[in-house]
Amino acid sequence: MRAPTVAPATDLAPRVFSRTIEDFDVPAGREEEWRFAPIRKLRDFFQPADWGSVGLSGEHDVTVEYVEISDSRLSHTWMPTDRPSAIARAQATHAVLVTIPKESIHSNPIVVNLKNAGENNYLHVEVHAGPFSKSQVVLIHDTSGNVSGSMLSLLGDQADLTMLSVIDADAAVMQHLHWFTEVGRDANFHGLSITLGGGVIRTVPTLTYRAPGGKAQMLGAFLLTGDQFQEHRILVDHTQPHCVSNVIYKGALSGEGAHSVWIGDVLVRREAIGIETYELNRNLLLTDGPRADSVPNLELETGDVISAGHASATGRFDDEQLFYLQSRGIPESVARQLVVRGFFVDVLSKIDDSELSGSLMRRIESKLGIVDHE
């Protein structure tokens, strides 16, 4: 057994990188990274079990494969950083692998429909965007059961990858998803995390750079109703000079027990000079009752940056906006629709596929009870 890699201590970066489950303690809930999570509900995610692996549903593009977890093309260097991700990597038997060949240009989105094996599932997905390739990958998660695992987007030099991860859950399922992105030299990454409902959803997007000149945009739109819980714990680790990161997460919450947590950690290492970083979280409370925690953290180990900033705001649905629109003859439901669309537009407008962005917007409106599209 290999000793775990132990990273130098910073407040924000993970401390342990390992594929050995025992290298991670079972979370007690007091740890900084677990303090918001419903530990008791997630307890099955902390012990290895005999769960099936998430596969594919229906026909897929030739770039999409379902492979054995031992497939030599899967990343050797990526390491889990917490107990659930270590368990999922160790226990998964299969993985979904999307390979965008070097220099290939895909004008149509590559849609990946995931399919659960059963009630509880381990997931391992890797998207390899070859050097100088350009593509858009849409990952539609199966929300028929509980899922624990990781998604990796690995961008070669000057690759351009837009990746959407869509969780649209009606049932009270639990999903615990790491999303690790490594950006190559001068590569361009657009990640979009869309989370519409679910009982307990915890996503841990981590992004880092392999070489200078990378650009990354991480966008998120999330929606909670009823007594749902969502945590989005983001880490951008600026390890390389002259890179750019831009994080925008927007959440809408409605209902008595809805609780969202957004953690936006940005770490700028000593060697990451000349970088630009910005992170933003806005939450819209549509009713009384929901709670939205929002914690941006920026840790600068160098002062030699072009820009570094963050913003966070949580606000009520603005009655003055509704009044203004209604005073122009617009009925209340249409006015609410306009305001919510406007709220999410800077995230959803980044989706090139207008059919997909339109259907996501309609799902948001239906779920919020603004417009009955059903």
Place this chain on the structure above:
Amino acid sequence: MSKLTITDLHASVITEDGETPILRGVSLVVESGTTNAIMGPNGSGKSTLAYVIAGHPKYTVTSGSIDLDGQDVLAMTVDERARAGLFLAMQYPVEIPGVSVSNFLRTSITALKGEAPKLRTWTKDMKEAMADLQMDPAFASRNVNEGFSGGEKKRHEILQLGLMQPKIAILDETDSGLDVDALKIVSEGVNRYKESSNAGVLLITHYTRILRYIQPDVVHVFVDGRIVATGGPELADILESDGYETYTAAARA
């Protein structure tokens, strides 16, 4: 012909500290083709009157009535009032992030007319109306009131007035914060609208300056939540030279 009749209107704002009466018995008639100016000092409640007519949820009408051509305005929702033909040009229009001016105007016109305007004529109408107010065409793709200067906000309000053609328009301190060039452009917009649809205008202002560009038929002095004096355009000239002192002193007495 349209007629807005306000009779003995009392309204309050309800806060944690209780109920604070603001309007204390307002009676007023605004008819098509006429311009009523309401002038008053700060805090007299004249803007509240505008908001109460439009139906702002912050205010509670405790007694009195508002009638538009036989319809009970107080029984209507905010959007129903607009569809009945009332319009309020606001003093501080709110920003609506992510909603473009063109999308907003089209949605509004669709709601007011009951059907979507034809795309070709609509684009032309909007461009012309914007040109009349010396607005840059790029304005249409900006988000509603987001990053607008004070003058741009007011032009946008008057742009809506011209496109929506309400029966009765209430202008809440449309002149405040405008330089004289912008004031002229905005006033011309109001006058064009008034002529083209023979509308009734209720013009609320703190200063007499705008009355040089928009001629009032009737001037009301508004102090302490009610109209304390009514006269012709000459009343504005008296206020210009003497101020509100005599009226505020009388109200305190």
